Amino acid sequence: MTDxxxxxxxxxxxxxxxxxxxxxxxxxxxxxxxNSGEHSWHLALYALVLADQAGPGVxxxxxxxxxxxxxxxxxxxxxxxxxxxxxxxxxxAATQAAExxxxxxxxxxxPGDLASDLRALWEEFExxxxxxxxxxxxxxxxxxxxxxxxxxxxxxxxxxxxFDQLETRVGSRIARxxxxxxxxxxxxxxxxxx
Amino acid sequence: MTDxxxxxxxxxxxxxxxxxxxxxxxxxxxxxxxNSGEHSWHLALYALVLADQAGPGVxxxxxxxxxxxxxxxxxxxxxxxxxxxxxxxxxxAATQAAExxxxxxxxxxxPGDLASDLRALWEEFExxxxxxxxxxxxxxxxxxxxxxxxxxxxxxxxxxxxFDQLETRVGSRIARxxxxxxxxxxxxxxxxxx
Numbered sequence: 001m002t003d004x005x006x007x008x009x010x011x012x013x014x015x016x017x018x019x020x021x022x023x024x025x026x027x028x029x030x031x032x033x034x035n036s037g038e039h040s041w042h043l044a045l046y047a048l049v050l051a052d053q054a055g056p057g058v059x060x061x062x063x064x065x066x067x068x069x070x071x072x073x074x075x076x077x078x079x080x081x082x083x084x085x086x087x088x089x090x091x092x093a094a095t096q097a098a099e100x101x102x103x104x105x106x107x108x109x110x111p112g113d114l115a116s117d118l119r120a121l122w123e124e125f126e127x128x129x130x131x132x133x134x135x136x137x138x139x140x141x142x143x144x145x146x147x148x149x150x151x152x153x154x155x156x157x158x159x160x161x162x163f164d165q166l167e168t169r170v171g172s173r174i175a176r177x178x179x180x181x182x183x184x185x186x187x188x189x190x191x192x193x194x
Numbered sequence: 195m196t197d198x199x200x201x202x203x204x205x206x207x208x209x210x211x212x213x214x215x216x217x218x219x220x221x222x223x224x225x226x227x228x229n230s231g232e233h234s235w236h237l238a239l240y241a242l243v244l245a246d247q248a249g250p251g252v253x254x255x256x257x258x259x260x261x262x263x264x265x266x267x268x269x270x271x272x273x274x275x276x277x278x279x280x281x282x283x284x285x286x287a288a289t290q291a292a293e294x295x296x297x298x299x300x301x302x303x304x305p306g307d308l309a310s311d312l313r314a315l316w317e318e319f320e321x322x323x324x325x326x327x328x329x330x331x332x333x334x335x336x337x338x339x340x341x342x343x344x345x346x347x348x349x350x351x352x353x354x355x356x357f358d359q360l361e362t363r364v365g366s367r368i369a370r371x372x373x374x375x376x377x378x379x380x381x382x383x384x385x386x387x388x
Contacts, residue, residue, distance in 0.1 A: 005378050008243050013344055015239055016222040019232045028210035038213045041235030044262050045209055049202050049308060061255035064262075068238050114243060150207055184199050 004111050011109040014075070021074045024081035024158070025144040030151035036071040036079055039143070043067040046139045053178045054135045066125045066136045069118055076102035082144065082169055083159035099126075131177075138177030141170050145185055153192060163193035198305050205303040208269070215268045218275035218352070219338040224345035230265040230273055233337070237261040240333045247372045248329045260319045260330045263312055270296035276338065276363055277353035293320075325371075332371030335364050339379055347386060357387035 019037035026033050034042075044067045051060045071079070077098045080091070091099070107119040124130055128137045145166075148154035156166070166189060174182040213231035220227055228236075238261045245254045265273070271292045301313040318324055322331045339360075342348035350360070360383060368376040 002378065004246075005375075009340060012236070012240060012243055013222050013340065016236065016341075016344075019221055019228065019236075020223070020225070027213055028207050029214070031214070034213070035232065037235050038229065038231035041231050041238070041262065042206070042210065042213075044235070044238060044258075046206060048259060048262060048312075049206055049304065052198075061258070064238075064255070064258060065242060068235065068242060068258075110243065118242075146203060146207065147210075150210075181199070184196065 007109060007111045008114070011106070011114075014106060014109055015072060017075045018072060021071070021079055023079045023144075024084070024155045025147045026151050026154055028147055028150040030154070034147070036074050040068055040071055043070075043136075043139050043143055046143055047136070050139065050178070050181065053181045055131055055177070057131045058135050059132055062121075062132045063136045063139075066121050066132060067139065069122055070125045070136065070140065072106050072122070073099045073102035075106060081155060081159070082141070083155050083161050083165070128176075134177035136177070138174045138181065141174045142178070142181060142185055145170060145174075145189060149188055149192065156192065163190060166193070201303060201305045202308070205300070205308075208300060208303055209266060211269045212266060215265070215273055217273045217338075218278070218349045219341045220345050220348055222341055222344040224348070228341070230268050234262055234265055237264075237330075237333050237337055240337055241330070244333065244372070244375065247375045249325055249371070251325045252329045253326055256315075256326045257330045257333075260315050260326060261333065263316055264319045264330065264334065266300050266316070267293045267296035269300060275349060275353070276335070277349050277355050277359070322370075328371035330371070332368045332375065335368045336372070336375060336379055339364060339368075339383060343382055343386065350386065357384060360387070 018040065019035050021036040023034045023036055023039055025039075044064045047060055047063045047067055054060065054063070077095065080095070103119055103122055107115045107122070109115075110118065124133050125136055128134055144155065148156050155161070167186070171182050171186060174185065212234065213229050215230040217228045217230060217233055219233075238258045241254055241257045241261055248254060248257070271289065274289070297313055297316055301309045301316070304312065318327050319330055322328055338349065342350050349355070361380070365376050365380060368379065
């Protein structure tokens with residue numbers, strides 16, 4: 001029991017470092033960049049509130065669990081902004097290998113049963129093949145769009161993004177797990193691009 | 195559908211402000227104070243990882259949902275540190291009234307069905323009577339203890355807290371929903387108080 005709690009808290013204390021990983025996206029009020037810890041909270045809240053946008057067979061509670069852990073590997077690897085040069089293609093083999101090493105280290109802090117459960121959940125998110133993972137990925141893509149809209153352009157301005165690029169890099173992935181949500185957000189975003 | 199999404203995003207964009215509500219507790223590394231958004235994420239992760247500390251009848255997925263929304267009223271009311279003068283007794287009638295007004299305003303941004311669901315979940319957390327709410331409250335109390343331990347004293351030093359005060363203000367409430375967890379954390383905390 002004591003050893004188990006030691007391992008559980010080794011993980012929870014290490015996870016705290018996600019609050020210091022900075023993303024390109026700002027807060028809605030534009031006052032500062034968002035960190036990956038508060039981003040993970042906001043996404044879990046997105047799942048709770050936008051549950052009716054999920055397709056059949058999606059378990060919102062599993063989506064929430066997935067979103068709570070989806071960025072933990074960034075403690076070692078950092079965040080790669082979607083619109084930066086490295087964010088546009090699928091993750092490189094080097095990035096994927098670094099993320100797998102990070103997952104080994106971070107989930108490996110947990111007791112064995114929890115380590116394999118959460119590692120499997122993270123791999124499911126990364127693969128984006130199950131209905132739960134597709135919906136989780138859609139939310140992960142739509143939240144920065146909303147932050148950019150609310151803050152007057154955000155990363156679209158800093159990376160000179162076009163509407164076509166937004167459709168390709170972001171919209172197609174939102175549409176995969178939440179098509180009606182992308183239809184609605186697309187019309188909100190279009191005027192910004194003129 | 196469109197009106198519903200407008201309401202859902204009015205809430206999600208307003209919720210973003212929780213990332214700017216500062217708590218007394220610092221990050222584990224002591225580098226800065228924690229905000230209530232990232233705190234809510236960390237607590238939801240606590241629930242996921244410490245599920246085996248919950249008593250019979252606790253639904254961890256409901257606890258996680260509760261923790262995701264438990265601090266939203268702080269957007270209007272702010273955080274009251276546990277060891278500050280106003281944090282030690284039960285919340286005053288004035289604070290309770292202010293929090294109820296905040297809940298009216300913030301949950302009231304949502305479509306009616308979601309507004310009543312999440313408002314009821316928040317009230318259940320506040321009342322701390324159901325097994326789910328008691329466990330959620332225990333986690334909300336234990337996370338700052340761990341941050342203080344990791345960062346070399348934290349709010350215990352700034353508020354001159356004694357071990358007896360820690361037992362009364364914090365320990366008794368952790369023990370109510372997670373007794374074995376408090377037994378373990380108490381022995382970790384005791385040496386700090388000399």
